[in-house]
Amino acid sequence: MTAAILTFVVLALIKATPLIYAALGGVISERSGVVNIGLEGMMATGAFTAVSVSFATQSPLLGLLAGILAGACIGLVLAIAATRFKVDQIVAGTGINLICAGGAAYGLVLIYNQPGASAQVPALGGNYWLLVVLAFAAAAVLSWTLAHTPWGLRVRACGENPRAVAAAGLDPLAFRTAAVVISGALAGLGGAFLSIGELNLYSDGMTAGRGFIALAAVIFGRWNPIGATGACLVFGAFEALQYVLQGRVAWLSSDVMQALPYVAALIALAGVTGKVRAPESDGVPY
Amino acid sequence: MKSVLRERTLRGPAFAIALIVVLMSLAMLVAGTSPLDGFAALFYGALGGRTEIGETLVATSALLFPALGICLAFRAGLFNIGAEGQLLVGALFAGAVGAQIHLPGVLGIVLLLGLGMLGGGLWGAIAGWMKAQFNANEIIATLMLNFVAAALALGLVSGPLKGPLATGAETAWLDPSYWLPTLLPQTRLSIGIVLALALAVFLNWLLKDTIFGYDLRATGEAPEAARRSGINVPRMTWFTLALSGAVAGLGGAVIVTGELHRFNTQLSPGYGFTAIAVALVGDLEPLWICVAAFGFGILEAGGLAMQASAQVPKDAIHIIEGLIILVLAARRYALRDTGVNAP
Numbered sequence: 089m090t091a092a093i094l095t096f097v098v099l100a101l102i103k104a105t106p107l108i109y110a111a112l113g114g115v116i117s118e119r120s121g122v123v124n125i126g127l128e129g130m131m132a133t134g135a136f137t138a139v140s141v142s143f144a145t146q147s148p149l150l151g152l153l154a155g156i157l158a159g160a161c162i163g164l165v166l167a168i169a170a171t172r173f174k175v176d177q178i179v180a181g182t183g184i185n186l187i188c189a190g191g192a193a194y195g196l197v198l199i200y201n202q203p204g205a206s207a208q209v210p211a212l213g214g215n216y217w218l219l220v221v222l223a224f225a226a227a228a229v230l231s232w233t234l235a236h237t238p239w240g241l242r243v244r245a246c247g248e249n250p251r252a253v254a255a256a257g258l259d260p261l262a263f264r265t266a267a268v269v270i271s272g273a274l275a276g277l278g279g280a281f282l283s284i285g286e287l288n289l290y291s292d293g294m295t296a297g298r299g300f301i302a303l304a305a306v307i308f309g310r311w312n313p314i315g316a317t318g319a320c321l322v323f324g325a326f327e328a329l330q331y332v333l334q335g336r337v338a339w340l341s342s343d344v345m346q347a348l349p350y351v352a353a354l355i356a357l358a359g360v361t362g363k364v365r366a367p368e369s370d371g372v373p374y
Numbered sequence: 375m376k377s378v379l380r381e382r383t384l385r386g387p388a389f390a391i392a393l394i395v396v397l398m399s400l401a402m403l404v405a406g407t408s409p410l411d412g413f414a415a416l417f418y419g420a421l422g423g424r425t426e427i428g429e430t431l432v433a434t435s436a437l438l439f440p441a442l443g444i445c446l447a448f449r450a451g452l453f454n455i456g457a458e459g460q461l462l463v464g465a466l467f468a469g470a471v472g473a474q475i476h477l478p479g480v481l482g483i484v485l486l487l488g489l490g491m492l493g494g495g496l497w498g499a500i501a502g503w504m505k506a507q508f509n510a511n512e513i514i515a516t517l518m519l520n521f522v523a524a525a526l527a528l529g530l531v532s533g534p535l536k537g538p539l540a541t542g543a544e545t546a547w548l549d550p551s552y553w554l555p556t557l558l559p560q561t562r563l564s565i566g567i568v569l570a571l572a573l574a575v576f577l578n579w580l581l582k583d584t585i586f587g588y589d590l591r592a593t594g595e596a597p598e599a600a601r602r603s604g605i606n607v608p609r610m611t612w613f614t615l616a617l618s619g620a621v622a623g624l625g626g627a628v629i630v631t632g633e634l635h636r637f638n639t640q641l642s643p644g645y646g647f648t649a650i651a652v653a654l655v656g657d658l659e660p661l662w663i664c665v666a667a668f669g670f671g672i673l674e675a676g677g678l679a680m681q682a683s684a685q686v687p688k689d690a691i692h693i694i695e696g697l698i699i700l701v702l703a704a705r706r707y708a709l710r711d712t713g714v715n716a717p
Binding site for chain 1: 453455504507508510511513514515517518519520521522525526528529530647650651654687689690691692693694695696697699701702703
């Protein structure tokens with residue numbers, strides 16, 4: 089029994105890790121005033137790039153770095169769209185998700201000459217535990233940065249009232265750009281964890297809505313890095329539960345159990361009524 | 375009321391078409407094929423004969439329903455990205471019941487199409503109710519529901535609802551008396567497309583010439599003003615998402631009764647997502663969406679032929695769809711000030 093519980097806890101931590109990275113990306117982006125619906129696509133790009141660079145160089149570490157960089161690049165696309173062109177951030181994020189998913193599917197055909205999944209590549213192996221620990225450290229650092237550093241306070245000000253930031257002689261768009269690029273890098277890291285941390289390949293649709301679950305975690309955690317991390321742990325636990333329950337609950341097929349994490353996210357979305365307040369200028373172009 | 379939502383011009387869609395041509399040419403050049411050959415393959419594959427035209431119109435119809443549903447939601451300022459799940463649940467309702475019932479043909483067809491609307495409408499209404507009751511973000515809710523729908527459909531159809539002779543996750547065949555009549559002989563094209571076009575005309579009228587349509591648009595374009603003028607915004611929200619889902623669900627039922635003649639978990643290769651691009655390229659106007667759906671139907675049906683002869687993977691089309699959405703967004707297809715609140 090103890091062993092089963094331990095297995096569950098370990099699995100929950102592993103399943104929560106990519107969500108935490110993406111959710112932290114969501115927090116920083118939204119606190120700066122940009123809604124990042126594109127987290128899902130940034131994760132997919134990070135996951136695919138990490139695998140492909142690891143495939144090309146046989147170095148999972150380079151793969152990891154490339155995944156982060158690729159996520160940041162997609163973040164930059166959204167940042168430019170949101171700041172320079174002042175597009176509707178939700179529409180732009182939706183477009184980015186399609187581009188990233190299609191791009192990875194195209195890439196599979198171009199690089200591995202096969203649709204559906206990549207070849208198996210060198211993965212991080214046992215070192216991926218460092219990334220699990222790093223996720224919690226990143227949450228602490230982001231929390232402290234937003235609360236106590238001048239840069240963090242200015243990012244938050246951009247999300248609440250960008251005009252005030254401009255009146256103080258600073259450029260709100262520069263802060264938003266930086267925040268969204270960091271957001272993309274974090275989502276890319278989360279994606280890389282999925283592909284070369286937990287596994288050793290990329291397959292189509294492997295991010296499976298995690299970018300959106302992370303967004304639900306951002307809301308459930310009330311735009312706070314620590315709160316969002318807690319929410320991700322809950323969602324990760326539900327994902328782990330699905331594996332633990334497989335075969336043990338006769339009346340519920342394992343196919344239906346795949347819905348667990350999504351149902352948990354739906355309940356969380358509905359359960360935060362009346363208590364939440366998004367940053368004042370979240371989603372509003374400046 | 376002046377629309378802050380969209381520029382009512384054709385410059386956006388024209389730009390989108392030009393963009394598609396340029397990007398696809400580039401993709402073909404990268405793959406080492408002459409764009410001329412590539413486009414020839416695409417158009418031949420989509421329009422080169424009776425079968426090809428039939429398949430193009432089948433895809434047009436499959437895209438048109440979810441795109442019309444999305445159009446309704448977007449016009450009300452609700453970002454419904456769950457058309458894929460709504461379509462699937464609609465198809466599941468129609469397929470599951472259709473494999474069991476024994477009714478006179480026409481009555482059966484009407485019942486199955488109605489069940490499709492019910493299933494899709496239910497799925498949309500869940501997100502709508504969550505938004506209206508708890509102010510839950512509808513973008514995340516509708517997307518989560520896609521995954522729930524897929525898991526539920528897979529579980530049911532590989533278990534209790536699996537057809538006795540089915541090899542995969544499929545229901546039993548529908549009795550031929552419930553098949554929608556064929557429109558173009560010797561093709562798979564059913565009269566479903568006529569239904570889709572009629573629906574587009576109806577929705578165009580509903581949006582433009584009825585009080586309900588005015589209220590819906592007002593809710594989308596100026597929710598605060600709508601509320602102050604006495605529109606029950608929460609009720610509008612859940613009802614619009616339910617209606618949006620019902621239209622997508624009807625599309626699912628049309629695929630089941632019109633083309634596949636049974637429910638299969640693989641019945642949509644992402645129609646609900648492509649439909650977002652269709653709705654935006656169609657300028658969120660039901661009649662223009664019909665034109666856009668035909669265009670994307672050509673891409674969908676001709677894509678396979680292009681893949682074979684021009685070595686451009688069909689997946690590349692999703693990149694193009696995404697770029698179109700991004701570029702049209704950059705052309706200020708702004709949904710802001712429309713009650714699409716930040717998550």
